[in-house]
Amino acid sequence: MTLPPTDDQPQRSERDETFATTALPHLSTIVRVATALTGNAADTEDLVQETFLRAYRHWHTFQPGSDCKSWLATICRHTFAELRRRANRSIAVDDQELESLATARLHNTARAKGVDDMFARLDLGPAIATAIRALEPHYRDVVLLVDVDGFSYEEVASSLDIPVGTVRSRLYRARRQLQEALLDFAVDAGFAAASYTLPPDHHPGERRNA
Amino acid sequence: MPDRAECEAVVRQLWPFVDGIVSESQREFIVRHLEQCAPCADHFDFARSFLEAVAEAKPYFDVDAGLSDRVMAALGQEGFGGGGGGAS
Numbered sequence: 001m002t003l004p005p006t007d008d009q010p011q012r013s014e015r016d017e018t019f020a021t022t023a024l025p026h027l028s029t030i031v032r033v034a035t036a037l038t039g040n041a042a043d044t045e046d047l048v049q050e051t052f053l054r055a056y057r058h059w060h061t062f063q064p065g066s067d068c069k070s071w072l073a074t075i076c077r078h079t080f081a082e083l084r085r086r087a088n089r090s091i092a093v094d095d096q097e098l099e100s101l102a103t104a105r106l107h108n109t110a111r112a113k114g115v116d117d118m119f120a121r122l123d124l125g126p127a128i129a130t131a132i133r134a135l136e137p138h139y140r141d142v143v144l145l146v147d148v149d150g151f152s153y154e155e156v157a158s159s160l161d162i163p164v165g166t167v168r169s170r171l172y173r174a175r176r177q178l179q180e181a182l183l184d185f186a187v188d189a190g191f192a193a194a195s196y197t198l199p200p201d202h203h204p205g206e207r208r209n210a
Numbered sequence: 211m212p213d214r215a216e217c218e219a220v221v222r223q224l225w226p227f228v229d230g231i232v233s234e235s236q237r238e239f240i241v242r243h244l245e246q247c248a249p250c251a252d253h254f255d256f257a258r259s260f261l262e263a264v265a266e267a268k269p270y271f272d273v274d275a276g277l278s279d280r281v282m283a284a285l286g287q288e289g290f291g292g293g294g295g296g297a298s
Binding site: 097099100101104107110116119120125126128132144148149150153168171175178179182 | 222223224225226229231250252253257259260261262263265266267269270
């Protein structure tokens, strides 16, 4: 005598059965699709795994009799796009933090060269304009729209049809390139204060105005 | 007293902080740090001075008068400002 099935057992086993016979035979095809998308074995494995997990979770949406291979390939492509967007976001955040650190380093260099007060001391308008015009167009556009015209990140993202994270990355990269150009300009133009010899090292804990 | 690790964490947020896009808790943390750490505060002042200088360079990017006139003339022909191509 067998135990009577619980309410969901027959449904689950039927689901598993159809998934096993309909979806899983396409595994090797999906591996090829994933390989084509990612280009490397490690990411392929993750993508294939995630594709089949999602397919299983949403198996109830699959129309019996329709093309399961195409259905899986679509999930695979969407999953890859989503994973890539996430990865781009984390890279963008890292970029932004690294650009912030780069600005601090450039400030140290400017201090060592005696031009760390160049923005307050010198009229850099023409030099800034020249440096901005020399930027690559995708950096120049963002720095002009945000830092010169005062648009928000979101407004620029919408105007240029790029993600907000891309706006930030381009902006911070552009700012660093501008600072480097202006530092070179100030030094080359002989604006360094000869007696300015503060050490470039950072001293945490030192009180301001102490 | 802030240590180097805290300084680095704060400086990593330099641009987001200066642009006003950090969370409130991050902002409070950074402000507290800057009150106690002159070198970090100097980095942030340097960044702000840079942005002020860039914003002040705006006149160098005004469109040339010829283009402005041509746009206005074209608008005038479309009826802008009374029409008749008399836009100034």
